[in-house]
Amino acid sequence: MLQFNHFNFNVLDLERSLAFYRQALELETxxxxxxxxxxxxxxxxxxxxxxxxxxxxxxxxxxxxxDLGEQEFHLAFRTDRYDALYARHKAMGCVCLENPAMGVYFIEDPDGYWIEIVPARE
Structure with a gap:
C-alpha cells in the first residue's frame, strides 16, 4: 500500500491560519x-x-x-462550487492570481502559501 497522507505548511500564527482555512476552504481540525x-x-x-x-x-x-522561494509549489482544491468560492475569496481579499484561460485562480494564505482553486469538470 502507498497512499497520500498529508501535506505540511509551517505557519507563524496558528490561530490566524486556522481561522483562514476554516473561512476560506471550510477545513476543520x-x-x-x-x-x-x-x-x-x-x-x-x-x-x-x-x-x-x-x-x-x-x-x-x-x-x-x-522563505517560500519563488512560489513554484502550491496546494490545489477541486470544487463544484467554484463561483461561490470565488466570490467568497474576492470578498476576503485573498485572490492573488487569476488565470481565466485555464479557468482557475489562486488564493494566498496568511503565510504566503498559494492554493489553487480548480472547478470540477465533467
Missing part, C-alpha cells in the same frame, strides 16, 4: 499534537470528504516569516 514543552503544535485539517490532510506546524521559536 481532525487531530492535534502539542509538544510536552510547548515548543511546537501540529494541527491536521481535513475537508470531511477525503482522507487527505493539511498539517499546519507552529514552532514557538520561529518569529521570522518562512
Amino acid at each position: 481532525v487531530r492535534e499534537k502539542t509538544a510536552r514543552d510547548g515548543s511546537f503544535r501540529l494541527v491536521y485539517l481535513g475537508d470531511g470528504e477525503t482522507g487527505f490532510l493539511l498539517e499546519l506546524t507552529w514552532l514557538r521559536s520561529r518569529t521570522e516569516p518562512y
Whole structure:
C-alpha cells in the first residue's frame, strides 16, 4: 500500500491560519499534537470528504516569516462550487492570481502559501 497522507505548511500564527482555512476552504481540525514543552503544535485539517490532510506546524521559536522561494509549489482544491468560492475569496481579499484561460485562480494564505482553486469538470 502507498497512499497520500498529508501535506505540511509551517505557519507563524496558528490561530490566524486556522481561522483562514476554516473561512476560506471550510477545513476543520481532525487531530492535534502539542509538544510536552510547548515548543511546537501540529494541527491536521481535513475537508470531511477525503482522507487527505493539511498539517499546519507552529514552532514557538520561529518569529521570522518562512522563505517560500519563488512560489513554484502550491496546494490545489477541486470544487463544484467554484463561483461561490470565488466570490467568497474576492470578498476576503485573498485572490492573488487569476488565470481565466485555464479557468482557475489562486488564493494566498496568511503565510504566503498559494492554493489553487480548480472547478470540477465533467
